[in-house]
Amino acid sequence: MAIRVAFFVTLALGATVAWGQSAPIVQPGAPGTATTTVAPAKAALAVPKVADADVVFMQGMIHHHSQAVEMVDLLRTRGKSKDLLALGERITISQSDEMRFMKEWLMERGKPVTMAHDHAAHMAGGGMPLMPGMLTSAQMATLAAAKGAAFDRLFLTGMIQHHTGALDMVDDLFDIPGAGQDPVMFDFATDIDNTQRAEIEIMRRMLKEIR
Amino acid sequence: MKRTLTQLGGGLALALSFSVSYGQAPTAPAKPVTPPRPPSVYSNPRSDASDPRIGLKAGLHDAGEAASGMEKIATLPKPKGFAPGDPGTTTAPPPTEQQGVGGEAPRTPPQQYGSANTDLAFSGNHLFVGNYNGINFYDIDNPGKVKLMTSVLCPGGQGDVSVYGKLLFMSAEAMNGRIDCGGQGIALPEGYKPPPPPPPAPEGTPAGTRPPRRPPPPSPDRFRGVRIFDISDLAKPKQVATVQSCRGSHTHTLVVDPNDKENVYIYISGTGPVRQPEELAACSAGDPDKNPETALFRIDIVKVPLAHPELAKIVSSPRIFSDEKTGAANGLWKGGTHGEGLQTTSQTDKCHDITVYAAIGLAAGACSGNGILLDIKDPKNPKRIDVVSDPNYAFWHSANFSNDGTKVLFTDEWGGGAQPRCRATDPMHWGADAIFTLDKGKMKLASYYKMPAAQTDTENCVAHNGSLVPIPGRDILVQSWYQGGISLLDFTDASHPMEVGYFDRGPIDATKRGMGGQWSTYWYNGYIYGAEIARGVDVFKLKPNKYLTQNEIDASNQVHFDELNVQNQPKIVWPQNAIVGRAYVDQLERSGALPAARITALMTALAGTDKKSAGQQVGLAKGLTKDAGSAKSTADGQRMRALAGILNTLGAARR
Structure with missing residues (x-):
C-alpha cells in the first residue's frame, strides 16, 4: 500500500515540472501611475537587442584574450615566482573559458568570431589590429627573450598593461549608445571588468614584492 | 499523511x-x-x-x-x-543596428x-x-x-x-x-547613427591613454x-x-x-x-x-x-x-605608483x-x-x-x-x-x-x-x-x-x-x-x-x-x-526546550564528548516532565557546566553550556 501511494505521487510530482502555473501578469508604471494587467499572449520575453558594438567587442576581446594565453605559455617555461605561475594559470583558465564563451555567443547569433575584413584590412598583412593594451610584437619578443626574475617583471608589467586595455574596451563598449542591452552581454562585460581589475591589483602587489 | x-x-x-x-x-x-x-x-x-x-x-x-x-x-x-x-510569440528583433559587422542576417538570439x-x-x-x-x-x-x-x-x-x-x-x-x-x-534618438568603431590604436600606445570619450545620448x-x-x-x-x-x-x-x-x-x-x-x-x-x-x-x-x-x-x-x-578615496591600495606607464585606476x-x-x-x-x-x-x-x-x-x-x-x-x-x-x-x-x-x-x-x-x-x-x-x-x-x-x-x-x-x-x-x-x-x-x-x-x-x-x-x-532578507542577517535565537536540547545531545554523542551512559541519561532527563525529573535535570546541568570548561573543542563546551541552560530551565519550571 505504501509503495503504491509513493508510486502514484511520484508520477504526480514529475508532471508538475511540465505544467508550470499561471497567475495574473502585471506591469507597474512609473511612480504615480497605475499598474496595468498584461494579457498572457503579450507577456512573451522581449528579445535582447544585439548592437554592432557588442559584436565588435566580442570579436576584439577574443583576439585580446588570446594574447594573454600566449603570455602565460611563455611564463610556464621562463618565469621564476611560484605565486606568479599560479596566477598565470588562473588567468589562462579564465581567458580560455571566456574565449570559448565569446565564440559561442557570436556563433549563436550568426556572427563570425573574427572581425569583418574592412575593420582589419588597413593593418599590415591584413591581420587583426591590436586591441587596447595588447603587447606589440616588439614587446612580445622582449618578453620571450627574458628569463627568471627579469621575465617575471616584464610579464607583470605587460599583463597589467594588457588587462588595463580590457578595462578600456569595456568602458568604450558602454559609451556606445545601444550597446550592452543584452543582459548576457552586460553581465559578461562587467565580469571582465571586475575580474581583470582584481587581477591587476594582485599583480601590482606582486610587482611591488619582487622589486 | x-x-x-x-x-x-x-x-x-x-x-x-x-x-x-x-x-x-x-x-x-x-x-x-x-x-x-x-x-x-x-x-x-x-x-x-x-x-x-x-x-x-x-x-x-x-x-x-x-x-x-x-x-x-x-x-x-x-x-x-x-x-x-x-514559438510564434517571440517577435523578431527590429532591423536597426545589426548590419555591417559581418555574418548572416541577424537571428533571434538564443533564450x-x-x-x-x-x-x-x-x-x-x-x-x-x-x-x-x-x-x-x-x-x-x-x-x-x-x-x-x-x-x-x-x-x-x-x-x-x-x-x-x-x-x-x-x-x-x-x-x-x-x-x-x-x-x-531604451530607443536611440530619432535619426541617430551609431558612431563607427574607434580606430585601432597605433602599436605601442600605452593602455589607459585613449582619447576623450563621446558620451552616449542621455535618456x-x-x-x-x-x-x-x-x-x-x-x-x-x-x-x-x-x-x-x-x-x-x-x-x-x-x-x-x-x-x-x-x-x-x-x-x-x-x-x-x-x-x-x-x-x-x-x-x-x-x-x-x-x-x-x-x-x-x-x-x-x-x-x-x-x-x-x-x-x-x-x-x-x-x-x-x-x-x-x-x-x-582609493585608500585600499597602498603600493604607490609603479611608473613604467602603469595606470593607477585598478584599486x-x-x-x-x-x-x-x-x-x-x-x-x-x-x-x-x-x-x-x-x-x-x-x-x-x-x-x-x-x-x-x-x-x-x-x-x-x-x-x-x-x-x-x-x-x-x-x-x-x-x-x-x-x-x-x-x-x-x-x-x-x-x-x-x-x-x-x-x-x-x-x-x-x-x-x-x-x-x-x-x-x-x-x-x-x-x-x-x-x-x-x-x-x-x-x-x-x-x-x-x-x-x-x-x-x-x-x-x-x-x-x-x-x-x-x-x-x-x-x-x-x-x-x-x-x-x-x-x-x-x-x-x-x-x-x-x-x-x-x-x-x-x-x-x-x-x-x-x-x-x-x-x-x-x-x-x-x-x-x-x-x-x-538574507543580507540583513537576522540573529537566530532558539527556545529553551527539550527539542533543542536533544540536538545538543546528538552533537555531543557524535563528537564523542560524553560517554554513552551520560548521553542516555541526558535524553531521559530531557523527556522528563515530572517533579522527580526536575531534580535529575538540574543535577545533569551542574555536571555539564562543570565539564564544559575541559571539553575537547570550543564547540562542545558551548553545546554543554547551552544544554545545561535548557536543563535548568526545564527543571526550574517544574519545581
Missing part, C-alpha cells in the same frame, strides 16, 4: 540514483601545466568518483538528480513572461531558458523571486505546493529583492531598464538604481519610487536601524559602468586623484521614510575605501554585496578585490574597521556571518557565475568560500571551502549565495553553486569546514554551456527555497543523514522568521 510523504522521499531518491550511469563528462580543457601552489590554510578535498553527483544525466527538466541531507519536494517552472517565449531567476526574499507565507525580467510572488503556505500569485514584469537586471512590511525593493543596473518598467529597452527613460514597490495589494503592486544611482544597483542590502522606527535604509552596491552627468546629475567616473567627485570608490545609502516611501532618496555616499590618514572601487548583521553592529562587504568589515552602528555612516585581501581570490562576492559573530564566510565568484569553475582541473581553493575568524574587529583567514563534487565543462559553477540553517550548536550554511547545485556546509570549526549534505542536477545541456543552476538557496521556516536560474523555483526540506540527525532538524524547525 506527513509520514507517507517522508517515505516517498526515500523512494524518489532511489529512483533518481538510477540516472547516475547515463551522463558523460564532455572533454575537459587541457590540464594546467603548473599545478597551483597549495594554499597556506586548510582547503577541503575534492570528493572521489563514487560521489553520486558525478555523471548525472543532462536535461532542462529531466536531468538526473542526487541528494543527501536534503530532499526536493517541489519544483515550479518559470511562468509566462519569464520562461522561454512560445531557450528564459530570463534568469535571481535572489529571494521572504515575508510571512510569501516568497518573492527576483528575475532579470521582473519579480514573481509565490504563496508558500504549503511549501510542498507552492503557488504562483502574481507575475510582475519590470526588466532591469539583476532583480535582487528585499522586503520590509508592505515595501518591496528591487535592484536594476542594466542598460535596458526603464522607469516605467517597459520591456522595450530620461532609463532606470538604474533601486525600485520601491508598495505591495499592500499583492495582486497589484505599485511602483512608488525609483531611486536612481550613478552605477545602478547590482545588489542592495536592507538595513534596519534599531534606533530609528521611522526609516529603513538601503545600501546600494553598484558594479556597472558609471552614467554620464547628462543622464543623471552629478555622476562622473575617473580616478579620485583627478576627480574628487567620482562615483567610483563608494557605496550609496538610501533613506526610505516608511510613512512616505515616495520620498526615498540617497542621503549619503560614504567612501568606505578611503585611507584613514590621508583621506584619499577596489566598489562593493559587490554587503551583509549587515545589526545584532553585532557590523557589516561584511564583499568588495571587488577586498573583504571589508564595517561598523554600522550609525547606518548612515558606516566606518571601515578591517580589510583583507587574498591572492587566491578573484572577486569578493558575498558574505555570511556565523550566528555568534565570531566567523565570517566570504565567497569568490571567480568567472562571474557564467563560467564552469568546478571542473576536476579547477583548484579547490579558487572560486571557493574563504572562512575568516573574527575577533575584536579583526579578520583572520582560517580555511577555504568548495563544493567538492567535480562538475562538467558545460556547467557554470562557482561559490554563490547562501544562508544559515538554524541548527543549534553548529554553523551550517546552505549554499548555491549555480549548476554545481546546493551544498550544505558545516563551518563550526572554522579551520576545517566540511560538507554535510547536497543537492545536484545534471547539466542543462551536455554538449554546450548554458547559464543555469542555483542563484540563491535560503532556509526559511523549515524549508530551503532555491532560485534556479533556468528551471524555476525549487523547494527542499532537510533529511537526516550521517551528518545530520532528525533531532537537529527538529530543533532548526523551532526557529521562525516573520520576514527574511
Whole structure:
C-alpha cells in the first residue's frame, strides 16, 4: 500500500515540472501611475537587442584574450615566482573559458568570431589590429627573450598593461549608445571588468614584492 | 499523511540514483601545466568518483538528480513572461543596428531558458523571486505546493529583492531598464547613427591613454538604481519610487536601524559602468586623484521614510575605501605608483554585496578585490574597521556571518557565475568560500571551502549565495553553486569546514554551456527555497543523514522568521526546550564528548516532565557546566553550556 501511494505521487510530482502555473501578469508604471494587467499572449520575453558594438567587442576581446594565453605559455617555461605561475594559470583558465564563451555567443547569433575584413584590412598583412593594451610584437619578443626574475617583471608589467586595455574596451563598449542591452552581454562585460581589475591589483602587489 | 510523504522521499531518491550511469563528462580543457601552489590554510578535498553527483544525466527538466541531507519536494517552472517565449510569440528583433559587422542576417538570439531567476526574499507565507525580467510572488503556505500569485514584469537586471512590511525593493543596473518598467529597452534618438568603431590604436600606445570619450545620448527613460514597490495589494503592486544611482544597483542590502522606527535604509552596491552627468546629475567616473567627485570608490545609502516611501532618496555616499590618514578615496591600495606607464585606476572601487548583521553592529562587504568589515552602528555612516585581501581570490562576492559573530564566510565568484569553475582541473581553493575568524574587529583567514563534487565543462559553477540553517550548536550554511547545485556546509570549526549534505542536477545541456543552476538557496521556516536560474523555483526540506540527525532538524524547525532578507542577517535565537536540547545531545554523542551512559541519561532527563525529573535535570546541568570548561573543542563546551541552560530551565519550571 505504501509503495503504491509513493508510486502514484511520484508520477504526480514529475508532471508538475511540465505544467508550470499561471497567475495574473502585471506591469507597474512609473511612480504615480497605475499598474496595468498584461494579457498572457503579450507577456512573451522581449528579445535582447544585439548592437554592432557588442559584436565588435566580442570579436576584439577574443583576439585580446588570446594574447594573454600566449603570455602565460611563455611564463610556464621562463618565469621564476611560484605565486606568479599560479596566477598565470588562473588567468589562462579564465581567458580560455571566456574565449570559448565569446565564440559561442557570436556563433549563436550568426556572427563570425573574427572581425569583418574592412575593420582589419588597413593593418599590415591584413591581420587583426591590436586591441587596447595588447603587447606589440616588439614587446612580445622582449618578453620571450627574458628569463627568471627579469621575465617575471616584464610579464607583470605587460599583463597589467594588457588587462588595463580590457578595462578600456569595456568602458568604450558602454559609451556606445545601444550597446550592452543584452543582459548576457552586460553581465559578461562587467565580469571582465571586475575580474581583470582584481587581477591587476594582485599583480601590482606582486610587482611591488619582487622589486 | 506527513509520514507517507517522508517515505516517498526515500523512494524518489532511489529512483533518481538510477540516472547516475547515463551522463558523460564532455572533454575537459587541457590540464594546467603548473599545478597551483597549495594554499597556506586548510582547503577541503575534492570528493572521489563514487560521489553520486558525478555523471548525472543532462536535461532542462529531466536531468538526473542526487541528494543527501536534503530532499526536493517541489519544483515550479518559470511562468509566462519569464520562461522561454512560445514559438510564434517571440517577435523578431527590429532591423536597426545589426548590419555591417559581418555574418548572416541577424537571428533571434538564443533564450531557450528564459530570463534568469535571481535572489529571494521572504515575508510571512510569501516568497518573492527576483528575475532579470521582473519579480514573481509565490504563496508558500504549503511549501510542498507552492503557488504562483502574481507575475510582475519590470526588466532591469539583476532583480535582487528585499522586503520590509508592505515595501518591496528591487535592484536594476542594466542598460535596458526603464522607469516605467517597459520591456522595450531604451530607443536611440530619432535619426541617430551609431558612431563607427574607434580606430585601432597605433602599436605601442600605452593602455589607459585613449582619447576623450563621446558620451552616449542621455535618456530620461532609463532606470538604474533601486525600485520601491508598495505591495499592500499583492495582486497589484505599485511602483512608488525609483531611486536612481550613478552605477545602478547590482545588489542592495536592507538595513534596519534599531534606533530609528521611522526609516529603513538601503545600501546600494553598484558594479556597472558609471552614467554620464547628462543622464543623471552629478555622476562622473575617473580616478579620485583627478576627480574628487567620482562615483567610483563608494557605496550609496538610501533613506526610505516608511510613512512616505515616495520620498526615498540617497542621503549619503560614504567612501568606505578611503585611507584613514590621508583621506584619499582609493585608500585600499597602498603600493604607490609603479611608473613604467602603469595606470593607477585598478584599486577596489566598489562593493559587490554587503551583509549587515545589526545584532553585532557590523557589516561584511564583499568588495571587488577586498573583504571589508564595517561598523554600522550609525547606518548612515558606516566606518571601515578591517580589510583583507587574498591572492587566491578573484572577486569578493558575498558574505555570511556565523550566528555568534565570531566567523565570517566570504565567497569568490571567480568567472562571474557564467563560467564552469568546478571542473576536476579547477583548484579547490579558487572560486571557493574563504572562512575568516573574527575577533575584536579583526579578520583572520582560517580555511577555504568548495563544493567538492567535480562538475562538467558545460556547467557554470562557482561559490554563490547562501544562508544559515538554524541548527543549534553548529554553523551550517546552505549554499548555491549555480549548476554545481546546493551544498550544505558545516563551518563550526572554522579551520576545517566540511560538507554535510547536497543537492545536484545534471547539466542543462551536455554538449554546450548554458547559464543555469542555483542563484540563491535560503532556509526559511523549515524549508530551503532555491532560485534556479533556468528551471524555476525549487523547494527542499532537510533529511537526516550521517551528518545530520532528525533531532537537529527538529530543533532548526523551532526557529521562525516573520520576514527574511538574507543580507540583513537576522540573529537566530532558539527556545529553551527539550527539542533543542536533544540536538545538543546528538552533537555531543557524535563528537564523542560524553560517554554513552551520560548521553542516555541526558535524553531521559530531557523527556522528563515530572517533579522527580526536575531534580535529575538540574543535577545533569551542574555536571555539564562543570565539564564544559575541559571539553575537547570550543564547540562542545558551548553545546554543554547551552544544554545545561535548557536543563535548568526545564527543571526550574517544574519545581
